[in-house]
Amino acid sequence: MKLFKSWLSFWVRFFFAAQMAWQGVTINPLRSGLTVLGVAIGVASVVSLMGIGEGARLAVIKQFESLGSNVIVIKAHDASAEFAPEEAEELVERVSGLKYASPVVNTNAVMRWRRARGQVEIIGVSADFPELRDHKLIAGRFFTKWHVEQRSPVAVLGYNIGAGLLGGRSPVGQTLTLNGQTYRIVGVLEKKGSGQAENIDDKIVIPYTTALKIAGKRTVDELWVKAESAKAADLAIAQLGRIYRRKLGLDVTAPKAVTGGGQQAPGVGAEYPEEPQPSPQPEEQPSLDLGKDIITITNLNTLVEEADKANRVMTLLLGGIAAVSLLVGGLGIMNIMLVAVTERTGEIGVRRALGAKKFDLLLQFLLEAFYLSGIGAAAGTAFGIWGVDIFNRYGFNAVISADAIKVAVFVALSCGLLFGVYPAWTASSVPPVEALRR
Amino acid sequence: MEILELKGISKEYRSGRGTVKALSDINLAVKKGEFVSIMGPSGSGKSTLLNIIGCLDRPTAGEYFLDGMKVDRLSDDKLAEIRNRYIGFVFQKFHLLQGLDALGNVELPLIYRGIGSAERKRRAKEALDAVGLSDRMRHRPSELSGGEQQRVAIARALAQEPLLILADEPTGSLDSNTGRTIMELFQKLNAERGITVVMVTHDRDMAGYGRRIVRLLDGRIKEEEFIVKM
Known part of the structure; x- marks a missing residue:
């Protein structure tokens, strides 16, 4: 069976799922806000802590390089x-x-x-x-x-x-x-x-x-x-x-x-x-x-390399510790999505009865998780850059590392998708009869 | 021409201690343009029957032909497509989406059919017009009365241009006056547009709006009765 009859059919359904997902985010602003905050804190800590690590690394390199090369x-x-x-x-x-x-x-x-x-x-x-x-x-x-x-x-x-x-x-x-x-x-x-x-x-x-x-x-x-x-x-x-x-x-x-x-x-x-x-x-x-x-x-030269290696490990370690909070943020998404699915079981049933396929529901809930993590990643990046600025005011040499931002945003988005999959899958596999009974 | 035909349909549920037989050996055929009421006390299996007719559930045994297609063993997604194309639902609790206005709710099945926005809006407006709600298009369900909500639900079914409309206790949440206007609407749609209606109810008066009453008891068809209108 072909899933879509045409591109128009796909876009109509995709656009609608995106719209409904957005409605899902905005219908409970406090709850979504807190979930987003969880992700944002994770991303911000990765960005700022890796910024500190990277800053320390660059400072050490600069110090060695000031002694002359070779x-x-x-x-x-x-x-x-x-x-x-x-x-x-x-x-x-x-x-x-x-x-x-x-x-x-x-x-x-x-x-x-x-x-x-x-x-x-x-x-x-x-x-x-x-x-x-x-x-x-x-x-x-x-x-x-x-x-x-x-x-x-x-x-x-x-x-x-x-x-x-x-x-x-x-x-x-x-x-x-x-x-x-x-x-x-x-x-x-x-x-x-x-x-x-x-x-x-x-x-x-x-x-x-x-x-x-x-x-x-x-x-x-x-x-x-x-x-x-x-x-x-x-x-x-x-x-x-x-x-x-x-x-x-x-x-x-x-x-x-x-x-x-x-x-x-x-x-x-x-x-x-x-x-x-x-x-x-x-x-x-x-x-x-x-x-x-x-x-x-x-x-x-070798000293610089060694110190650099040690500092890179340090940066990664800091990033890794911060990533734990990112993971917790991801779990927050999963938690809230599971609640959303339970809450909206009746709605899911109606959609199913009216002809929504598993794909439609999967897409809607995945997009909702994706929105939450996406907004969280964006806010977290902003917070992280702000955090780097604050750290620098207190004597750190933190830098805004593009790599850290890339990694954090990527991890946040994949967290959102990964932790969104299970709730979305749950939503898509509720039998319509079951769902309508609510 | 029969648009739905049930042959020896049974449905069993597995519960804690064994199996519960909700339906056994149901044989039923509905012709195009009919208005059938299914009656029975609670627990008689009428909702189960409606779920099977509505392709929301699959029978344990037996064959079900909808417009000549054998649909009793199709996959979930295929059934969703069948529902979307052939069956309009009207539920007791209306089941409108609270986040969408009346127009949006009526558009919903057309979205899942993949119809573009302009065409969708045209058909939805037409359907709302047919149920007399063209002035309420931008209202949310919470801003509408029970009767109006049910009429939105009927418009939603109409917009699908379905083979049949399945109504599950459509007046169950309404007062009797409003209930009657809803039933008259069904009657009108049935008479004027030739839409097939299958309705489940336990209310004798409401069942009387149909032209044929099927009585269920303990999962079996007890009797069938044709009402001849003066």
């Missing part, structure tokens, strides 16, 4: 293993694919500027620093390798410091003193933003040779190198691993454990540079290769 950080965690500053230059020559290198000296000093004085953080680096960390200058220029060789008292200011000195005018050419010694200001770095690039905006950059003098040291605990490309960085990690294992007198062919940043030998590990692993049992494990990582070699 950067490898070599860090010593033991004074005995610290590097001679010249090693940085040597690495560029010895390891293929490396382009820039700089020792990094982190220290601080008392700064005097005219009559003001205060503690500032100092970072001592080589002339490669701007290329290495992708820094641009807004005024003046960076110091050169001759400045470094000659331990010149020159300083490049982080943005905040530079902007603070002369109320926004360029301080290039002026002098300031660090620990009593006079430095000439040669440049000011471009703004990176708060929390970005290890807070470079609030630091003063000077040649590492000069910085070592301030710190009273001869060796550095950190070397930063930059590879030509992401692929070169991966290859360089392996080579650097071999170099430092040999330097520490470890077996070059020892089995390599791989974590985080790439190749890693016992004693030469890879991890977040900010979080050196604490030594678990130094007395029982005196030898260098077992107790803790002496030198870590970290490919920041």
